[in-house]
Amino acid sequence: MGRRSDHTRGELEVLFVTEGRRLLAEVGVTRFSAREVAKKVGYSIGTLYNVFGSLDGLMLAMNARTLTLWAEHLRARLEEAGKGDRLAALVRGYFEFAADHPKAWVAIFENQMVDAGPAPEWYQTHVADIMGIVVEEVARVLPAASPPAVLSLTRSLVATVHGHCIFTLYRAFDMLGETAPIYVAMERVREAVAAAGRSVQQGPLTPLTK
Amino acid sequence: MGRRSDHTRGELEVLFVTEGRRLLAEVGVTRFSAREVAKKVGYSIGTLYNVFGSLDGLMLAMNARTLTLWAEHLRARLEEAGKGDRLAALVRGYFEFAADHPKAWVAIFENQMVDAGPAPEWYQTHVADIMGIVVEEVARVLPAASPPAVLSLTRSLVATVHGHCIFTLYRAFDMLGETAPIYVAMERVREAVAAAGRSVQQGPLTPLTK
DNA sequence: CCTTAAATTGAACAGTGCTCAAAATACTTA
DNA sequence: TAAGTATTTTGAGCACTGTTCAATTTAAGG
Numbered sequence: 001m002g003r004r005s006d007h008t009r010g011e012l013e014v015l016f017v018t019e020g021r022r023l024l025a026e027v028g029v030t031r032f033s034a035r036e037v038a039k040k041v042g043y044s045i046g047t048l049y050n051v052f053g054s055l056d057g058l059m060l061a062m063n064a065r066t067l068t069l070w071a072e073h074l075r076a077r078l079e080e081a082g083k084g085d086r087l088a089a090l091v092r093g094y095f096e097f098a099a100d101h102p103k104a105w106v107a108i109f110e111n112q113m114v115d116a117g118p119a120p121e122w123y124q125t126h127v128a129d130i131m132g133i134v135v136e137e138v139a140r141v142l143p144a145a146s147p148p149a150v151l152s153l154t155r156s157l158v159a160t161v162h163g164h165c166i167f168t169l170y171r172a173f174d175m176l177g178e179t180a181p182i183y184v185a186m187e188r189v190r191e192a193v194a195a196a197g198r199s200v201q202q203g204p205l206t207p208l209t210k
Numbered sequence: 211m212g213r214r215s216d217h218t219r220g221e222l223e224v225l226f227v228t229e230g231r232r233l234l235a236e237v238g239v240t241r242f243s244a245r246e247v248a249k250k251v252g253y254s255i256g257t258l259y260n261v262f263g264s265l266d267g268l269m270l271a272m273n274a275r276t277l278t279l280w281a282e283h284l285r286a287r288l289e290e291a292g293k294g295d296r297l298a299a300l301v302r303g304y305f306e307f308a309a310d311h312p313k314a315w316v317a318i319f320e321n322q323m324v325d326a327g328p329a330p331e332w333y334q335t336h337v338a339d340i341m342g343i344v345v346e347e348v349a350r351v352l353p354a355a356s357p358p359a360v361l362s363l364t365r366s367l368v369a370t371v372h373g374h375c376i377f378t379l380y381r382a383f384d385m386l387g388e389t390a391p392i393y394v395a396m397e398r399v400r401e402a403v404a405a406a407g408r409s410v411q412q413g414p415l416t417p418l419t420k
Numbered sequence: 421c422c423t424t425a426a427a428t429t430g431a432a433c434a435g436t437g438c439t440c441a442a443a444a445t446a447c448t449t450a
Numbered sequence: 451t452a453a454g455t456a457t458t459t460t461g462a463g464c465a466c467t468g469t470t471c472a473a474t475t476t477a478a479g480g
Binding site: 030118128135156159160161162169170173175177179181184192194195 | 322
């Protein structure tokens, strides 16, 4: 059927994503170039567009790979933590991965445009996988909490950690003094979990959803 | 001296920034075009580059204007709050402004690149102004806290609210259920302030900086 | 009016994402 | 093996981008 003998379609995808992520890590999302990726892989731009449809398509595939690596990192940190403070391990894993792959990490979020439609289902699967890791640990810490409450709290905890993480990476508001952001984020998480624990055992004074 | 009689340099800056922000609000940061701005204002690209030096220069000027409007919005909300819950007013103001000017708001943060140097001082002034608003209110709620503790807590509170705000705007993790993000963010802020209040009155059990 | 200095211009350059007729390749059938 | 068919692969071409800078236009001074 005319495919070049040396690579199947699936191998091609991997090639483009791998080399694309290498370039992304070098130059960042703004100076990223599909042409450059194609050149490094040794195929033409046309082939890249046949495989991914658009730059956004390639970006999505690369971000999915990043999400997979991120999930692996989190699971590894959890394994290390064992029966210790597993939530702290997750927070540390969040920060560590962002610090180790800053350009790839911000690409995940910067690509999410404000008015872009929802991501395709296969991509949302990757997101759900990572969130599932956190949900599981939050549920473990709050065994008496209802599943919706666990989901809501998880979302809030991730948002909290994300805010601290992104401010650290962007060096925003450094004028407010050099604090240990991981430690501070963990404090916020502990407080939120403690508050949720109280409202679970004595009935919610203030409901989590308004 | 050869300036076109109808506009001084300062007026030109305002013209470009105003029209630029209009375009930004329409098309967002990714499809923004300096040429388009110049065309709408009625000057050539060359003039735009004489005034701002680069696209980043124009972007910075536009973001500075956004920060000013944001600060005005926050102060207005504070005035409304009077002696009520002023921190809640700030959280509401944070979310409201982001929701009302989504494209301009994300531009403030997306433009902050990972490896870009620090912003020029005149720009940092605008950032410091907004942070000053929050610092003042945090200090008001925790009169016994030391200034460094107030700064550190402020940074953490803003990061927390920012995380919830950006997740809402990006519709990230919507699969975890539809919660009221403003309310949840306010819960996190209340918990953090309460915890800080406790550690102030009975001496910090765990120091804020590690 | 002529000189001088500043402001304004826009063609030109190197790059981008993206398309799609044509070429190259492989598989199938005779 | 040769011809025919189906599928990849290609890359010039299009419309755009940010950026530069010699040339032009404009205004002020003498």
